[in-house]
Amino acid sequence: MNEHIAKQFDADLENIRSRVLQMGGLVEQQIVRAFAALETGDLMLADEVVATDHDVNRHEVELDEACAHLIARRQPAASDLRMIMAVIKTITDLERVGDEAKKIAKRARTLHSGDMPFVPRVELRHVSATAVAMLRKALDAFARTDPTVSAQIARQDKEVDAEFKSIMRQLITFMMEDPRMISSSLEVLFIAKAIERIGDHAKNISEYVVYMVKGRDVRHIGLEAIEREAAEG
Template structure:
């Protein structure tokens, strides 16, 4: 009976994991399709984004319900519990990635249906490619339970933020130089902002992967902390405090104590 229960739990857990990865794959397709439509002006692609958006919304509800079922039925602990809690939080970020891709598609339609065929001299496609790669990397880190790879995504978000700020500056300059382009440039700002937010959500999910693997909450703690926790390295300040509380002398990198170093320097 116990073996049957464990087998059922493993099956339920794998269903949550695989369903989330499948949802991530659909969102990847949405982002890529929206970016292609922006580049080519192919409005037929935009309908595919809308269809996928409904699919993603439905998947979010179904996976969330299944997580609630697994928690109530099996009362998991340790990494299994972290898996369910992490996916529950990541679902929201993944669904919002889909929402942002939908915004890119909607604004793209408005641009092209309004007869605006000339885009501002700003390259958003590289930015879109970056956030799409961040999402793929996050999903791969989740599938492999690779916290170090997840930390790379956290760092990459800084580069996307810089791209967003550069795009905003260029578009503002574009509007100042030619006021007739204000409407079109504002639409492009909306698109750039949506792309940047996809990067933010990918970063949030990457932080959850680090939590899943190591049980460390690295939200709002910076890139260096995320990378250190991902490698499983202890915090140096915490080590010093524990050393002091235990009555031991803090040890330097070369193995000598702080007191020995001070004595040698005299």
């Protein structure tokens, strides 16, 4: 590749990467707003989150298109191609995180619509903060092309999974004590499940960063192996 083309490729790729981060920022905002709607019962805010999901989807479609164009026009070599593959995978996960935010907003609407007078008091703030922090960290790792945080995120994912199980046990107790709690408890359970999924997606994204940098696929190999990978630097 001559120097001019190489520069142009870098500029195009940088443009795509910054748009991924923009999409990531939007998705993060969607989760935070969905939770605010859940905590405050602001139904207008919940509606806004649902409506804004279209923007998230548009980002995904446009970025897929941009990646295809970049490959077709610049015919990148192996390492650049890995970067683009990582982008394609990352935006799929971001779009799914957006879906989870939308689902949380919808359930916030159901819980606050007045049809459910018996709502269990379950603390979701900590686990949702962890999931959002994981996502932010994964996007940060993507921005700085830093593979070392993936082990840390994998550990946090285990924490989130454990917290989900603990929330589920609490909800079972509520339901057993008062059957009128059952419907609303299931809504809360699915919200907790959505948070747990956001953690999974953040973990996926951090693993693509490792793939992008090292060309080795760390998906599906377990936490210990990821830590070895990170330690190998």
